[in-house]
Amino acid sequence: MSTPIPSGFVPPVRLEYERPLEAPGVLSEAAPLPPIQRIWDAAWFRRVLIALVLIAAWEITARAIDNDLLLPTFGATAKAFVQGVASGELLMKTAISLSVLLRGYAIGALLAFALTSLAVSTRIGRDLLSMLTAMFNPLPSIALLPIALLWFGLGTGSILFVLVHAVLWPLALSIYTGFLGVPETLRMTGRNYGLRGLRQVMLILVPAALPAIVAGLRVGWAFAWRTLIAAELVFGASAGQGGLGWYIFQNRNELYTDRVFAGLVAVIVIGLLVEHLVFDTLERLTVRRWGVQH
Secondary structure, three states: OOOOOOOOOOOOOOOOOOOOOOOOOOOOOOOOOOHHHHHHHOHHHHHHHHHHHHHHHHHHHHHHHOOOOOOOOHHHHHHHHHHHHHHOHHHHHHHHHHHHHHHHHHHHHHHHHHHHHHHHHOHHHHHHHHHHHHHHOOOOHHHHHHHHHHHHOOOHHHHHHHHHHHHHHHHHHHHHHHHHOOOHHHHHHHHHOOOOHHHHHHHHHHHHOHHHHHHHHHHHHHHHHHHHHHHHHHHHHHHOOOOHHHHHHHHHHOOOHHHHHHHHHHHHHHHHHHHHHHHHHHHHHOOOOOOOOO
C-alpha cells in the first residue's frame, strides 16, 4: 500500500551545474613490449619450440633404446631424408602420391558439392544424403580395399576409389551442416532477388557457409592423405609400385628403418605444408578477410 503524498509537498530540485572541459592532452603511447614477450607472442616461435622439444625427446629415447632397427636417431633419419631427396627417389615417390591424391580429392569434393546442392534444393536429395552418409561415413576406407581390387584391379583406379570414399562423406556432412546454419533471412533475400536452385547455392549459401566448407576441406584432406598412404602400402606390396606408402613398405622389408622414418617425416612435412600454406592462406583470403570468421 503506497503512502499518500501530503498536500503542499514540493519535491527537491537538483541544482544544475556545468563541468568545464579539460584541454585535450597528448595521448601517451603504450610502452613497447619486452623483446622476449614479443617473441613469445609469435605463433611461429611457439610451434618451433614444440617441434624442438619433440625432436629432443625423440633423440633421447632413441639413444636410450640404442637399437637402430627399432628406433633410429633423429640424426640418422635426417641423413636418410637428405639422401632420399638428393637421389631423387623420395621426390619421385612424393610426386606419384600427390598426383593420385589430387585427382581423388578433386573427384570427392565435386561429388560432395553435388550431393549437398541437391540436398538443400529438394526433399529427395536431403533424404538421399542423410541415408548415404549414415551408411557409408562410418565405413573405414581401408575396408573397401578388397572390393576395389575386385572392381578395378591393381593400379590407380583402386586407389582413387578409396580416396573418393575417404573425402566424400565427411566433406558432404560439413558442407551440408554449413548450409543448414545459413540464416533464413539470407535465404529469403536470395529468393526475393529471384535466386533459385544452383544460383542460390553459389551466391547465397556457399559464401555464408564458407567457414564450414573450409573446415570440411581440411578434414577431407587429412582423411585422403592417410588413406592414400595406407592404400599404397597394400597396393604397393601387391603391384610392386606406388608412392610414399610403397617407399615406406619397401624399406621396412629391407630393414632400412632410418629410411622408413624418413618416409614418415616426408608424410608429416607435406601435411604441415598443405595445412599452413594452402588452408591457412585460403582462410586468410576468404573467411577472415570477409569478416565471416575471426
